[in-house]
Amino acid sequence: MLKLLIFVQKDFFKYLICFIFADNFLHHYFNNQYIIMDIPSAEILSEIQKKVILHWNYRYLTELPEILRKYGTHIKEIYLKQNQLSGLPSWIIELYNVTNLYLYGNFIKELPSELEQMNQLTVLDLSKNELSEIPVCIGNLYNLKSLLLNDNHLTSLPNKMINLKKLEILALAGNDLVILPEWIATLPKLQELNVDNNSLKELPNRLTLAPKITVISVCSNRLKHLPLNGFLSSPLIRYSANDNINYLSYPVLLQLNTHLSFTWASSINNDVYYRCKTNYKDKFSNMNIKLSLQDNNVLIELPRQLLKVYNIYQNTATSLYELAIRRIYVESFKHTLNLRTNWEVFVNYESMKLAEAFVFEIQNADNTSYNLIINGAISICTNIDCQQPIFTEAWVIIGQLYFTTTLSVALFCQRRCASEFMKRSNPMTVFDWNCVD
Ligand SMILES: [Zn+2]
Structure with a gap:
């Protein structure tokens, strides 16, 4: 080891490197001895x-x-x-x-x-x-x-x-x-x-x-x-x-800002255009729905479970499949969420028990439905009077609360809920969005 050090000492940089290696080596060597000796x-x-x-x-x-x-x-x-x-x-x-x-x-x-x-x-x-x-x-x-x-x-x-x-x-x-x-x-x-x-x-x-x-x-x-x-x-x-x-959901954003006090802004931005057609994707597809904002490079990717999104003016009926999943979930888990008080999310959660027989039945019938229910709702309807769980389709509003710079996505279980939210959501600046194929 010493020979090696002398050999390269003309080159200071190499010398330094070798010194570090030598040091590690000696350290290691003595460490092993240490167990036996000390x-x-x-x-x-x-x-x-x-x-x-x-x-x-x-x-x-x-x-x-x-x-x-x-x-x-x-x-x-x-x-x-x-x-x-x-x-x-x-x-x-x-x-x-x-x-x-x-x-x-x-x-x-x-x-x-x-x-x-x-x-x-x-x-x-x-x-x-x-x-x-x-x-x-x-x-x-x-x-x-x-x-x-x-x-x-x-x-x-x-x-x-x-x-x-x-x-x-x-x-x-x-x-x-x-x-x-x-x-x-x-x-x-x-x-x-x-x-x-x-x-x-x-x-x-x-x-x-x-x-x-x-x-x-x-x-x-x-x-x-x-x-x-x-x-x-x-x-x-x-x-x-x-x-x-690049965004937080409306309920999560409120939850993370629980101590903020609100001063209601008076202006309502209802001037929203939605050009996104219903996204007819196969329900087994893993392709996520992506939304892009007008005049903005932000791309919003929604959870993969969400298969269809609608705009606020799209008066489409919720599919029977989605309605069934919601019903089964609510019946099984018996939980309700409360967005009302102080703008925090409070949850009255009665039971997380899913009836065994029910699980068995669904699992045998349709694996996808079973997984959706077990994985939980991707969101609740942001209309505080509704708060239904949402699984595969939703009416989407993208906006910005006046007290934050974070984009917020609010999901609704039906068009009426989205409209009602718009009437009340004074402090929200709403953005236009498009689906990205
Ligand atoms: Zn709703």
């Missing part, structure tokens, strides 16, 4: 015997000391951040008192299937490892309150995680997720969801119905829109660095 078994043993919480961060451990197996059954928390573990031994399950396991910053590629037996765990931090998948057995860790999986290589999550009924914090930032499963919204205790730095194209509509969620962080993804429906729990939503989001 933490003799006797010392580890005494530490294990004296403590309930083991602080073993930054110890350059390449494996969990086996001595822990015999003497560590009383241990409750283990901090193993920034070590060099490439996996966990299967005997880890014998540490049956461990509730908090911190493994941030290791090289773990796989988790042992035995892990499922550690169902006493309440905190599991596996952030900054090399995981490309999470074993299905994680669904058995039903006492987990906090599951941290940031900075791995995850592309999906096992459906069995739906069993994590006590989960409060789920951190998935810095992975390769393209889609979030809908069951995330059904985790009854979930409070914080962090999915920053993934490749998400949309959030599940159903997330708006998550009962306890207070923070949704979805920065640096590829979202084209946030869910259009108002959120049941009015969470803080962080969504910066999603360059394709």
Whole structure:
């Protein structure tokens, strides 16, 4: 190593680079020695015997000391951040008192299937490892309150995680997720969801119905829109660095501006022209409806579930299919939304239980309808006297509230609702739009 340094020292820049490499090498070399020399078994043993919480961060451990197996059954928390573990031994399950396991910053590629037996765990931090998948057995860790999986290589999550009924914090930032499963919204205790730095194209509509969620962080993804429906729990939503989001739905915008006071403007802009024809797309198509604004380069992409949009003057009857879906959804979920008070979205939510028999029936009959209902309404009718759920077709008004620069999209269940909204929506500047084919 020294020879190499002398050889290149004439060139200062190269010398610097080699020095950095040499430094890393020596550091690494001594680190490995360190395990053998500096933490003799006797010392580890005494530490294990004296403590309930083991602080073993930054110890350059390449494996969990086996001595822990015999003497560590009383241990409750283990901090193993920034070590060099490439996996966990299967005997880890014998540490049956461990509730908090911190493994941030290791090289773990796989988790042992035995892990499922550690169902006493309440905190599991596996952030900054090399995981490309999470074993299905994680669904058995039903006492987990906090599951941290940031900075791995995850592309999906096992459906069995739906069993994590006590989960409060789920951190998935810095992975390769393209889609979030809908069951995330059904985790009854979930409070914080962090999915920053993934490749998400949309959030599940159903997330708006998550009962306890207070923070949704979805920065640096590829979202084209946030869910259009108002959120049941009015969470803080962080969504910066999603360059394709160029509007918020009217209910969500109001929700995010809950503390603003209103001064009603007197002028009403009713001078709206709609030239968009009904968009006759096959209901199984994945092509999203895109709207462009007149005199504006903004392109608005609506959720893929929406198949037809109408203008305010288009007196078309709502299709029987849409009416049926709305009816079934309202009957099954028995929830109503209230946009009225203080311009916040309040939700009276009676039940999220969907009758099993009903689900079975629909699932067999028509998979698309089933998915639509399970995924939830894409919006509610923005007419405060109506607030019906909307699934596949809507009357659309695009506007701007006077107190904000954000474009807002309001969806209505029928033409009459859109007209009534227009009569009342004084502070809204309304834009003309066209469908983009
Ligand atoms: Zn309506």
